[in-house]
Structures are given as C-alpha cells and as structure tokens.
Amino acid sequence: MIKRVFQVTVLAALLSCQAAPQAFLTITGWSPEGEPTTYDTAGLWELINGGADVFLSYGFENVTVQKFSAGDVTVSIAVYDMGRPLNAFGIYRTEAPADETALPVGTEAVVSPPYQCLLLKDRYYVKVEAYEGDIDQATGESLVAAIADALPGEAGLPLEFTALPADRMVAGSSQYTREALFGLAELNESVHAAYTDDAGAEYQVFVLLQTDEVTADELWQKLASRWQKIDLDGEPVLYREVPYSGLVGVIRSKGGIIGVANAADEEQLLDRLGRIAAR
Amino acid sequence: MKGKTSTKTSVSRRQFLLAGGAAAAASGLPGIARADEEQEKPKIKSYRTLGRTGFEVSDISIGGAGKEANLYRYAYDHGINYFDTAESYGNGSNERMIGEALQHMDRKKVFITTKLELKDEDTQQTILDRFGKCQERLRTDYVDALYIHSAPTVGILDNAAFHGAVKLLKADGRLRFAGVSNHGPRTEDEESMDKVLVAAAEDGRFDLMLIAYSFMNRDKGDKVLAACKKNNVGTTAMKTAPGSVKMDPLDPDNPSERWAKYIDRQVKAGNKREEVIKEIQDYIADSEKTFAEAKPFMEKHGVTDREDLRKAAVKWVLSNPEMQTTCIGFRDFDTIDRFLPLSGTKMARAQALALDHFRVAASSLYCRHACTDCSGACPQAVPVSTAMRYAYYFTEQAREKHAMSKYRGLGYGDVLPCDSCSGPCAGACPYGVNIKANLLAAHGLLTLA
Numbered sequence: 001m002i003k004r005v006f007q008v009t010v011l012a013a014l015l016s017c018q019a020a021p022q023a024f025l026t027i028t029g030w031s032p033e034g035e036p037t038t039y040d041t042a043g044l045w046e047l048i049n050g051g052a053d054v055f056l057s058y059g060f061e062n063v064t065v066q067k068f069s070a071g072d073v074t075v076s077i078a079v080y081d082m083g084r085p086l087n088a089f090g091i092y093r094t095e096a097p098a099d100e101t102a103l104p105v106g107t108e109a110v111v112s113p114p115y116q117c118l119l120l121k122d123r124y125y126v127k128v129e130a131y132e133g134d135i136d137q138a139t140g141e142s143l144v145a146a147i148a149d150a151l152p153g154e155a156g157l158p159l160e161f162t163a164l165p166a167d168r169m170v171a172g173s174s175q176y177t178r179e180a181l182f183g184l185a186e187l188n189e190s191v192h193a194a195y196t197d198d199a200g201a202e203y204q205v206f207v208l209l210q211t212d213e214v215t216a217d218e219l220w221q222k223l224a225s226r227w228q229k230i231d232l233d234g235e236p237v238l239y240r241e242v243p244y245s246g247l248v249g250v251i252r253s254k255g256g257i258i259g260v261a262n263a264a265d266e267e268q269l270l271d272r273l274g275r276i277a278a279r
Numbered sequence: 280m281k282g283k284t285s286t287k288t289s290v291s292r293r294q295f296l297l298a299g300g301a302a303a304a305a306s307g308l309p310g311i312a313r314a315d316e317e318q319e320k321p322k323i324k325s326y327r328t329l330g331r332t333g334f335e336v337s338d339i340s341i342g343g344a345g346k347e348a349n350l351y352r353y354a355y356d357h358g359i360n361y362f363d364t365a366e367s368y369g370n371g372s373n374e375r376m377i378g379e380a381l382q383h384m385d386r387k388k389v390f391i392t393t394k395l396e397l398k399d400e401d402t403q404q405t406i407l408d409r410f411g412k413c414q415e416r417l418r419t420d421y422v423d424a425l426y427i428h429s430a431p432t433v434g435i436l437d438n439a440a441f442h443g444a445v446k447l448l449k450a451d452g453r454l455r456f457a458g459v460s461n462h463g464p465r466t467e468d469e470e471s472m473d474k475v476l477v478a479a480a481e482d483g484r485f486d487l488m489l490i491a492y493s494f495m496n497r498d499k500g501d502k503v504l505a506a507c508k509k510n511n512v513g514t515t516a517m518k519t520a521p522g523s524v525k526m527d528p529l530d531p532d533n534p535s536e537r538w539a540k541y542i543d544r545q546v547k548a549g550n551k552r553e554e555v556i557k558e559i560q561d562y563i564a565d566s567e568k569t570f571a572e573a574k575p576f577m578e579k580h581g582v583t584d585r586e587d588l589r590k591a592a593v594k595w596v597l598s599n600p601e602m603q604t605t606c607i608g609f610r611d612f613d614t615i616d617r618f619l620p621l622s623g624t625k626m627a628r629a630q631a632l633a634l635d636h637f638r639v640a641a642s643s644l645y646c647r648h649a650c651t652d653c654s655g656a657c658p659q660a661v662p663v664s665t666a667m668r669y670a671y672y673f674t675e676q677a678r679e680k681h682a683m684s685k686y687r688g689l690g691y692g693d694v695l696p697c698d699s700c701s702g703p704c705a706g707a708c709p710y711g712v713n714i715k716a717n718l719l720a721a722h723g724l725l726t727l728a
Binding site: 097127132 | 400
C-alpha cells in the first residue's frame with residue numbers, strides 16, 4: 001500500500017522551509033512528535049476513508065500529516081497539496097464552516113475552537129485538528145499564522161476569480177465547483193459567488209471555465225440544445241428553471257460564458273444579466 | 280486457469296474481459312430500464328420495512344449527494360425518505376446540506392443516518408462530542424442511526440467507547456439506532472466485509488448494515504443479508520454498479536504504445552514475438568465475437584450504454600426483498616429523474632435467470648469489491664483490488680480523471696510489473712479471475728496507453 005514516510009530533508013525541500021529535525025514544518029512554539037507521513041491518491045483512503053472522494057474530485061495530489069504539541073495541547077497538522085490554487089480553494093470552501101469568521105491569514109483561515117483550524121494558502125489546504133487538549137481561539141490564530149508563514153506560495157485568491165465582477169459581491173461567498181453547479185449536470189467547472197441586488201436580495205453569478213476537454217463554443221452549443229432561448233438587446237440568452245431556486249441563465253462574454261441564477265422570472269433574469277453585461 | 284469456478288458457458292473468460300466483462304454481461308439483460316421510464320413525474324413506488332427499526336423506507340435512497348442541498352429536497356419531494364451521510368463527507372459539509380434541506384421536510388418522515396470512523400484515541404466523550412457536531416450540522420433533535428464507518432475488523436464492533444456513547448445518546452432521545460458499514464478491506468490487516476458484517480448482524484447491538492452489493496459481487500453480500508434476515512437487521516446496499524475493463528485493438532505492424540511495450544517485454548522475457556501477437560489477436564477476436572453475439576440482444580432490450588447497465592444493476596438489487604433500500608449518490612436532478620422510475624420494479628423470473636446466467640459466465644472475469652483474497656500472491660505486491668477499483672471508477676462512475684489520478688498514485692508510470700512477469704498469481708483468485716490479464720487491461724485503460 002502506498003503510504004510513505006518521507007525523510008525530513010525531502011519534505012523540507014518540498015515545502016521550502018527550514019525544518020527542524022523530525023519536522024516537516026517549522027512552527028514557532030510547537031514541537032513535532034514522531035515522523036511526518038505522506039499519503040498520495042491511493043493512500044488517502046487510509047487517512048480519511050469516505051472523505052477522500054471530495055478531495056479527489058478537487059484534484060488532490062498528496063497530504064503530509066504530523067503531530068505537534070505545545071503545553072497540554074497536541075494537534076495533528078495535515079497539509080494537503082491540491083496541485084493548483086483553484087483546487088485548494090474549492091476544497092477549502094467546501095470544508096470551511098460557513099458560520100465561522102474568516103481570518104486574513106494565508107489566503108484565508110478559520111478557527112473552530114476547540115477542535116479544528118483550517119487554512120488556505122496557494123495550492124495548499126491545511127487542516128489542524130486537536131489530538132489532545134483543546135484549541136482556543138488565540139492559540140488557533142497564532143498557529144495558522146505560523147503555518148502560513150512556513151508554507152511557500154502566494155496568499156491571494158486564484159486568478160480565475162478575476163472573471164467575476166467585483167461590484168456587489170458578497171464577501172467570502174466565492175467558490176469553485178467542478179461538477180453539477182446548482183445540481184445541474186450540464187454546468188461544470190465554474191467559479192461563482194453571491195451578489196446582492198438593489199432590494200438586498202442575494203443571487204448567484206457564475207463563470208463557466210473553459211477546459212482542455214471543452215471550449216466555450218462547444219459548451220454554449222450543448223446548453224443551446226437543452227435550454228430555452230430569449231434575447232437581451234439582440235444577444236442570445238439561454239436559460240432554464242432549477243428546482244426550488246428559480247431561473248438560471250447565461251450569456252456569452254468575452255471568449256467565455258457568464259450567468260446568473262436565482263431569478264424569480266424572465267424579467268429579473270434579463271435585468272441581472274444586463275447589468276453584468278454592462279460591466 | 281486454475282480458478283475454482285470453472286463453469287462451462289458459451290462465453291469464455293477472455294471474451295468477457297476483453298469485451299468489457301461485466302458490462303457486456305449485464306447488457307444482455309432483457310427488459311432493463313428504458314421501458315420503465317415513460318412516466319413524466321417519477322416518484323418512489325415502493326417502501327419496505329427497514330429491519331427492526333420498523334421504518335418504512337423507500338426502496339431507493341440517497342447518500343453522499345453532490346454539493347446542492349436542494350438535491351435532498353428534490354429527492355424527498357419525490358418520495359425518497361432515507362438519507363445517508365457521514366462526519367467525514369466534506370468535513371461535515373454533506374451533513375450541513377442535509378440539515379439545510381431538512382428545514383423543508385417533515386422530520387418524522389425521513390430516516391437520517393450518519394457515520395463516525397472510530398479512531399484509536401476516541402473515548403466515550405470524544406464520540407459524544409463528535410456526534411453532537413454531526414447533530415448540529417444536521418440541525419435535528421435526533422439522528423435515526425449512527426454507524427461505525429467502514430468497520431475494519433470484527434474487534435472494533437466491541438468498542439466500549441462507541442457503545443457507551445450510543446447508550447447515553449439513546450437515553451437522551453438523540454439517537455435511535457446503531458449500525459455498521461463496510462465495503463471491503465483497504466489494507467491487508469483489515470478483515471473481509473462478510474466477516475465483519477455477519478458478526479455485526481449477530482452481535483445484537485447493531486440494527487442496520489450498509490453493504491457493498493451488486494449482481495457481480497453478491498456472494499459476500501448474500502452472507503450478510505442472510506445474517507441480517509435471521510436477526511431482523513435493516514439492510515442498505517451501496518456500490519451497486521459492477522465494474523468492467525476494456526482493451527485496445529492490435530495492429531501487428533503498428534501496435535499501440537501499450538501493446539508495443541507488452542510485446543517487447545514478453546519477447547525480452549523469452550517468448551517468441553509471433554506467439555505473443557497471436558495470443559493478443561486471439562484475445563481480441565474473442566472480444567469481438569462476444570460483442571457480436573451480445574449486440575442483437577442488447578439492442579432488442581434497449582441496453583446500449585453504461586447508464587443502462589447501472590440501472591440494470593440497481594434493478595437487480597431492488598428485486599431482492601432482503602435488501603431493503605439501495606443507496607445511490609445522486610449528483611444532479613436529472614440523474615434522480617432517470618433512476619426514480621426503477622422504484623417498485625422487479626425483474627421477471629426469466630430476466631433474473633438471464634442475469635444469473637451472465638453473472639456465472641462473467642464470474643471468472645470480474646474483480647470484486649470488498650475482496651482481497653488474492654493478496655499476497657503477487658511477487659511484486661501489486662495491489663490488485665485497488666487497481667481494479669480504479670478501473671471501476673473509470674468505467675462505471677465515468678470519473679476518468681479521478682481514476683487515472685488515483686492509479687497514477689500507485690507509482691507504476693507506464694510500466695506495470697505484470698508485463699514481464701510469468702504470472703504466479705494464476706489461480707490465486709477463488710472466483711477464477713485471470714488477475715494478470717485484468718491488471719494489464721486496467722493498466723491500459725487507466726494510463727490510456
């Protein structure tokens with residue numbers, strides 16, 4: 001079975017940090033326990049069982065896990081290498097509790113006392129879980145900050161999100177969904193976020209990403225064969241109803257496809273699409 | 280081959296392997312799926328008693344659905360009343376989705392199960408705490424069943440911390456039943472699915488079992504079902520679709536890269552090139568013959584693609600009254616619509632016999648979930664069951680990238696040791712599967728060689 005214990009030097013080089021002996025990350029105030037263990041795609045099932053599915057769907061490459069202790073608290077730190085920042089963002093937003101306050105650490109982090117902290121930075125998603133003792137808010141915040149410092153890479157949002165309009169976006173609502181956005185089999189590989197209209201109502205805006213497998217033209221044709229069509233100032237709009245959440249519709253943007261969801265009727269759909277097109 | 284199942288049939292092992300194995304086999308079923316799909320608004324038509332829980336469960340249930348809470352709401356509005364989730368599914372995000380959807384439902388009319396994977400360091404208190412978090416995410420006063428997630432051994436069934444927590448939760452009215460899930464060992468130190476789940480069914484403290492079960496992989500599941508029936512334990516099927524593998528054609532003058540490497544290694548191993556080519560050609564000829572024989576039958580009954588096969592597999596499980604519900608991981612609304620018409624349907628006797636015939640025919644060609652009986656037979660320690668599971672993801676779940684990524688993680692690159700191996704694994708499979716041939720086929724598929 002694929003489960004390899006990496007040598008300290010290899011991990012230190014991998015993560016571009018000056019690791020202390022027996023540690024794969026240097027975390028100020030925390031001491032490593034035992035050796036780090038790395039699991040690849042085959043071994044992930046050993047680590048998280050059924051939870052592996054969602055990681056693999058987001059392009060998981062490997063994870064290195066090690067215990068660290070400080071005082072009465074021992075934590076398990078798992079650094080997931082997701083291959084690219086967008087994948088790491090997708091799994092982070094999937095797993096991060098929506099009701100926790102996001103911290104501006106790394107790209108983003110959340111602390112959920114007393115058990116867990118989550119951190120996103122570049123292509124890395126980090127999961128800290130209490131093994132012995134409790135993680136309080138202050139401890140959690142300093143810990144994720146130290147881990148963020150030790151990880152290589154950039155702290156900003158993945159570049160794909162620049163395709164979404166910034167105006168009226170609800171903070172912290174952006175997400176990357178690889179399969180079946182809104183439960184629709186035909187909407188895959190999308191970045192999206194919540195927006196507010198003049199009345200304060202929220203709705204989703206999304207951009208369908210081109211991939212090696214399908215171009216925007218091919219995707220548009222596929223949608224055109226299944227969805228209804230109306231006009232917006234002479235430009236075609238494709239739309240359909242989504243169970244429980246109103247209408248979803250798309251228009252062509254520069255070289256791509258952009259859309260809105262949660263529209264109550266065609267009028268609202270066209271209004272929202274028109275505003276996006278105007279931007 | 281020295282396998283135990285040497286049943287003579289009109290279809291050879293090679294033919295099945297090359298022709299898509301189980302896929303080709305099941306495709307020959309009469310009356311599958313499409314004739315059942317004519318209703319415009321499909322709803323669940325059949326409910327069964329879920330063992331000693333007494334709950335009337337829909338014969339089709341939903342588990343580990345995609346990222347949209349409304350999928351659960353949609354399922355409920357169409358009659359599905361059993362939701363399967365786990366603490367580990369998306370760090371609780373799947374439980375949150377169900378919790379959100381539950382706000383639009385009559386709680387008493389749905390059966391919610393969640394699962395905890397027991398850790399060495401778990402105490403009664405940590406299990407209570409973890410369950411409390413599950414309950415918060417599910418936004419419910421009570422959970423219908425708590426499972427031990429992927430119980431690895433019989434020994435874990437006696438986990439005192441788990442049973443202590445369950446007792447307290449039941450006394451508080453926060454939990455109604457306990458269960459065990461298993462879909463086969465992940466490592467050599469874990470025990471087989473039937474050993475673990477039969478013991479759990481007979482234990483007396485577990486009310487429900489979640490079982491890997493398909494028409495191609497029924498032996499271990501049938502043992503579990505018998506134990507569940509005897510003890511009035513509730514049963515849920517998962518992993519109901521069979522797997523299959525395929526091979527690419529051979530042009531002796533211009534072989535594909537995969538075949539070229541295979542031929543090269545066999546020649547280096549001392550075999551004559553012409554004999555190796557003939558072996559491959561025979562292999563492929565058998566495949567084409569099987570396809571030709573199966574094609575009219577498949578077309579007659581409208582079974583032409585993998586989704587039809589998956590529906591057939593679900594219908595086969597639904598036809599077994601001992602399996603009370605079949606859990607499917609729906610990812611989108613359309614798929615729910617397409618599978619709901621199967622509810623309440625049963626295969627006619629002739630259809631079931633036909634399926635059984637094909638199951639026997641393909642038995643020696645199908646590498647089963649939850650089976651590691653051949654482990655230890657390979658001198659190169661190739662993880663046979665794991666590689667075949669990835670082929671299953673590729674062919675039956677249409678998760679090609681996922682499957683290839685996972686297979687890449689095994690570290691074989693373009694070279695599988697079987698290419699140059701004499702095959703001492705022959706006969707190691709109790710079902711007679713040709714391990715080497717299956718591995719080579721899976722390797723070709725998963726590397727797109």
